[in-house]
Amino acid sequence: MSRILKAIPLVLVLAALCSAQDLSSFEKRVTVKKLPNGLTAVVCQRPDTAPVFSFFTNVDAGSVQDPMGKTGLAHMFEHMAFKGTDTIGTKNYAAEKVALQKVEDAYAAYIHERDKRVGRDDQKLKELQTAWQNAVKEAQQYVIPNQFGEIIERNGGEGMNAFTANDQTAYFYSFPVNRLELWAYLESARYSHPVFREFYKERNVVIEERRMRTDSNPIGRLLEQFVEEAFAAHPYHRPGIGYISDLNSFSATDAQHFFDTYYIPSNMVVAVVGDIDPAQTMAVIEKYFGAIPSRDKPDERTTTEPPQNSERRVILSEASQPVYLEGYHRPDYRDKDDAVYDALGDLLSEGRTSRLYRALVRDKKIASEAEGGTGYPGVKYPHIFYFFALPMPGHKPEEVGDAIHAEIDRLKKEDISDEELKMVKTRAKANLIRSLDSNEGLAQNLAVYQTLYGDWRELFRSVDRIDAVTKADIRRVASQVFVPTNRTVGVIENVPAASGGAQ
């Protein structure tokens, strides 16, 4: 039942329930400190576990902050954060710095000529392109490629990765505990002294990532079109991976500007979890991360998505098999009904007792998978509650759409059962407990909750909110939100191979 989870990168805000005793036992093991520069550190000790730790750096800026005409920039910076510093990855930084500036100057000249609407000189353009490429080669001689990642790998780094979402950018891996100080050095250096080397080659890598995730994948193509249709004004409508023209235009200077604006300590939470000494860990974090210069908070205003007043549809004719997706606008995660949406998602999707599995898969036998959920394509701003189904062979997307609407009508007209409500609440509690069993998962949850609520304890308290959800809440929210004028539908229709498909 999980194909959709792979297809739609949800930022899951876990809803969970736990007794005060569990929270208080956690409170004894969690230390939070806001450093003078504004960065927040969360340290959680798991005594008597293996001598390892995981960390999660959560930056409270993501693709939503991509400037107009520069989509994909937040993600591009994430790639640059593996390129090293003024010390790591260079043979001679003084010379490299000069060479990198030449690359930027040459690139700016090339783009200026390339984008002239009138009077572009193709001969000159070619020369400028060659000059830029020569400058790139010149700068390359100073580079020790991938040295940053190599240091982490050879010291036993495990699960080294990062991701960029609409709401956040995150960096994480695990180390043996004897590398704690080495970790603090490496992780803080990446934000205090980043160097944007090998930018234009890495941009090609990112373009391949776009081809893989979006252009060459039918569900990737559908999701890109779907959010563009669902959001008219808010930046959630843009692809985080970036439009191809933007990817072929933005510069290392743009990435530097993005970094200077958004990678400020007050936008960052660093969580560390493992068999570590809390005081010693906090001291190491203060020593290294405290040195990141503090800067003013940027203006982060965005357009608020205006109310939708008519149904919208995108239909993709593809050589691939049919897919049905629909979504409804809902308020952001701070809304008083946030837990009701979580409960709805659980009720509709979790396990073989879920409403959509039973109706569409088990009884009507018209879909092979069906689920609904919240948090797409982010949570910080008003976003989408979605319904997704894969029609069985011989069944049309409209048929599964009708069946989903019948389930929505049931939610509006009848109370859910006592058993269903109990299932939702019990699962919330169990999910929370299960989320506490790994360093990696815990570091992520602590960092994300600390970022979103200013208090990691909300991870535990969100459970009380789920526990307070009533049958009437479910009916009320379903009636308010799941209405045709608030709906965007995205469909893949199967057409014979010869005429279908994107280019």
Next chain:
Amino acid sequence: MTTSAITKLSCFAALIVALTPGLAAQEPWTKIPVPQLPAFHPQEPKRIALPNGMIIFLQEDHELPTIDGTARIRGGARSEPTAKVGLTGLYSEVWRTGGTKAETGDQLDDFLEIRAAKVETGANDDSTTISLSCLKDNFNDVFKIFSELLRSPEFREEKLDLAKREAFDTISRRNDDISQIAHREAIKLAYGANNPYARTPEYATISAVTRQDLVDWRRNYVHPNDIIVGIVGDFDSAQMESTLRKAFGDWQKGPAAKAPEIRFEPAKPGYYLIKKKDVNQSNVRLIGLGTTRNNPDYYPIEVFNEVFTGGFASRLVQSLRTAQGLAYSVGGGIGTRFDHPGIEQFALGTKSNTTVESIQGLYAQIDELKSKPITDAEITRAKDSILNAFVFNFDTPDKVLRERMAYEFYGYPPDFLERYRVGIEKVTTADVARIIPKYVHKDQLAVLVVGNPADFDKPLSSLGSVKDIDITIPPPPAQMGEAAAPTGKQP
């Protein structure tokens, strides 16, 4: 070796210190002290052999009030009859959804979900599995379902019908995504299209499966002497042992499971093309046959893989991704499995008009293994990476349990992980140099390309003769009942 566990690790701490020095002194990060790693002796699960041959591992872990368990039963998809490929997939679905003699699967769903508990079943190449996951307060109720499903499943017909429809849907969608196509077809090229590890279910083979086949499968394969059980979580081992003895002790022994004879017939070297019009990226894979983990060459192979394809510092990532910007996804290696050869594979995804350039780029890297032999520094880097991350093979009680179960299943020594550490430590540059010509032959690899040849930089035929692979999905047989005859067009 992806996940693992351990037995004797007393000298592990000393090892870490011994491996770290060697970086140039002026680099600031080398001045940061790396203290000795605290001694760590992961807890071993308790192994119990029942008189009827069932093997049980119990691993206490009291951090959270949960209990998880798995039973792994010998016999899987590789043993299916050719005319019924997909049988174990259907079996493992209906095993759970079809319920027990006493209760339907739907009733079990209700019972479990209100306790936030799961009992699930699955199948893979060589085994079927049933697992449970619950809060400890519900263990007795959940375990009862687990053991009843293990001993008296009902395989209700209506759930077989549903499972078949779902299988038809999966077949209909299998050509929608190029990475899925490339993954599937690479196995066929490495092992042979009709090899039991490479076969894929078809409409006809799914249609051919009856409820009696599921009942027969169970009768033939599910015997206590062919089952390994592992339980991890917040319980008392003595009490758990008596629970399991009571549940399974009276179960009569059956015949020992036999592993089928399997032949591996890699495809002839050359170029294999699968045309896909709706993509702008090609999935490129150089494919051959790998080896097994009990091969003495396993350790140099692991170090070679780390040098050649493992992570940022590896040759393939450094050249094709970082230096040339040809790919986002690049990797592979000489694959190994416990009981049959893995797949050797060097793969990447690249835009259509650098397809041939990328194949040549992969070739160039293989050639460079001769012209620029792997250096001592590369070997040291690779060994450091493997050995310093070694603790992550056994850093949770659950991982230790799973690793021990795997060794038991495949007849590997229980201290295999410790042997692995020692084996890696001993690998020299000369060892790696010796195994490369033994396993990596550019001219013997099959080259699979899934992509849109209209946009390739050069025709694939400029490299050699090309064989087109037709992945058209064979239509369902005419006599297939109204049970979900698929109609959608197959690309």
